[in-house]
Amino acid sequence: MNDSQGILWEVFIQSKPGQPHKHAGSVHAHDNEMALQNARDLYCRRSEGTNLWVVPASEIVASSPEDIGSFFEPSNDKVYRHPTFYSVPEGITHM
Amino acid sequence: MNSLKLDENQLIENFEAKLAKNEMIEPKDWMPAQYRKHLIRQISQHAHSEIIGMQPEGNWITRAPSMRRKMVLLAKVQDEAGHGLYLYSAAESMGISREEMLDQLHTGAAKYSSIFNYPTLTWADMGAIGWLVDGAAIMNQVMLQRTSYGPYARAMVRICKEESFHQRQGYEIMNVLATGSVEQKEMAQDALNRWWWPSLMMFGPRDEESPNSEQAIKWKIKRETNDQLRQRFVNQTVSQVEKIGLVVPDKAIKWNEAKNEYDFGEINWDEFWTVVKGNGPCNKVRIANKIKSHEEGAWVREAANAHAEKNNKTKAA
Numbered sequence: 001m002n003d004s005q006g007i008l009w010e011v012f013i014q015s016k017p018g019q020p021h022k023h024a025g026s027v028h029a030h031d032n033e034m035a036l037q038n039a040r041d042l043y044c045r046r047s048e049g050t051n052l053w054v055v056p057a058s059e060i061v062a063s064s065p066e067d068i069g070s071f072f073e074p075s076n077d078k079v080y081r082h083p084t085f086y087s088v089p090e091g092i093t094h095m
Numbered sequence: 096m097n098s099l100k101l102d103e104n105q106l107i108e109n110f111e112a113k114l115a116k117n118e119m120i121e122p123k124d125w126m127p128a129q130y131r132k133h134l135i136r137q138i139s140q141h142a143h144s145e146i147i148g149m150q151p152e153g154n155w156i157t158r159a160p161s162m163r164r165k166m167v168l169l170a171k172v173q174d175e176a177g178h179g180l181y182l183y184s185a186a187e188s189m190g191i192s193r194e195e196m197l198d199q200l201h202t203g204a205a206k207y208s209s210i211f212n213y214p215t216l217t218w219a220d221m222g223a224i225g226w227l228v229d230g231a232a233i234m235n236q237v238m239l240q241r242t243s244y245g246p247y248a249r250a251m252v253r254i255c256k257e258e259s260f261h262q263r264q265g266y267e268i269m270n271v272l273a274t275g276s277v278e279q280k281e282m283a284q285d286a287l288n289r290w291w292w293p294s295l296m297m298f299g300p301r302d303e304e305s306p307n308s309e310q311a312i313k314w315k316i317k318r319e320t321n322d323q324l325r326q327r328f329v330n331q332t333v334s335q336v337e338k339i340g341l342v343v344p345d346k347a348i349k350w351n352e353a354k355n356e357y358d359f360g361e362i363n364w365d366e367f368w369t370v371v372k373g374n375g376p377c378n379k380v381r382i383a384n385k386i387k388s389h390e391e392g393a394w395v396r397e398a399a400n401a402h403a404e405k406n407n408k409t410k411a412a
Contacts, residue, residue, distance in 0.1 A: 018119030018245050051121065080167045081174075086263040089270060089338055094331040095230075095262055 006030040008057040011039040013049035119245040122188040135189050139196045142182035143207035149175045151215040178254045185246040201386050212375035219286035225265015227294040234328050243315035273339040288344040296367045298325040329357045
């Protein structure tokens with residue numbers, strides 16, 4: 001889909017070192033370098049981050065919204081994965 | 096030559112300035128070769144511990160005393176597998192491959208936590224492991240949430256959050272046994288007797304015997320020493336033992352009012368080093384099982400590869 005607008009890239013910003021990169025939005029560009037620069041100009045005009053990732057949108061593999069029920073269902077009935085499922089005696093600390 | 100040397104000094108200076116400001120190091124940042132080496136070793140061995148750690152508990156899945164306990168134990172062992180995978184990925188961000196790490200584990204070049212070289216003899220051991228072994232691991236991992244390498248720290252945040260049920264389920268098992276029949280209480284006390292000391296050993300050698308510790312603290316990989324973490328674990332755990340009517344298997348354990356902490360007895364360091372060096376009760380069987388499962392899984396990896404190749408060909412055609 002490489003028309004005169006370049007391809008679509010997804011932009012991920014790390015707000016400061018140590019934080020995970022978070023999706024900020026998308027940008028159009030014709031190559032890696034331009035994608036980084038365009039992403040910087042579009043999403044980082046106010047010191048939003050210390051690091052940027054750009055990924056061609058077509059390279060992202062995503063789950064489909066219509067499958068949302070069955071795809072994530074296996075974790076719905078497993079309350080025992082949460083600490084509140086277990087009883088410990090009154091007054092126990094550090095647990 | 097001179098300018099090259101200057102560059103290296105400048106790089107080290109920048110690196111240390113970042114650490115001084117408590118900023119994290121990210122995969123593409125420059126870092127000293129020794130820092131990279133230290134972390135690859137630490138993170139991969141941490142990952143191996145999670146994976147080998149599935150065996151002692153996996154041993155009891157088919158014999159869990161109820162459906163509830165069986166589901167819980169399965170979920171816990173599944174979590175350990177997940178934690179191993181988070182950690183392998185974090186290590187890979189430093190430039191070592193998954194294959195290389197697995198090879199190091201299988202050949203014995205890389206170690207894993209010695210605690211998993213002890214056998215799980217009774218159902219009460221599932222309680223003791225969740226409560227004490229996961230408890231000691233959590234103590235260490237809470238500290239590592241602030242380690243200086245970003246991907247490792249982020250893996251730790253995820254792991255700590257997920258582990259919050261592991262310790263409680265273990266303590267619940269112990270509490271039920273300790274307040275049950277005479278035989279059940281004896282079983283709980285026996286498990287505590289066998290797991291107490293190995294759990295204290297999990298924090299590693301004493302500070303003065305721990306050659307890597309000083310550098311790790313300087314680089315903010317670790318924020319606290321082995322002995323500090325061990326002391327905190329004892330301080331927090333003794334009241335948990337007493338609360339369910341069990342006895343800490345250490346005659347020297349005593350509250351020290353002046354120091355505001357517990358005094359406790361000396362660890363059997365001969366035993367510690369024997370197990371580290373590969374001669375614990377289960378070292379050989381753990382690695383043999385790991386290699387066996389790796390080899391028996393070879394056809395799955397090959398089939399997945401063949402399937403992906405076929406799909407790529409179809410797409411290209």
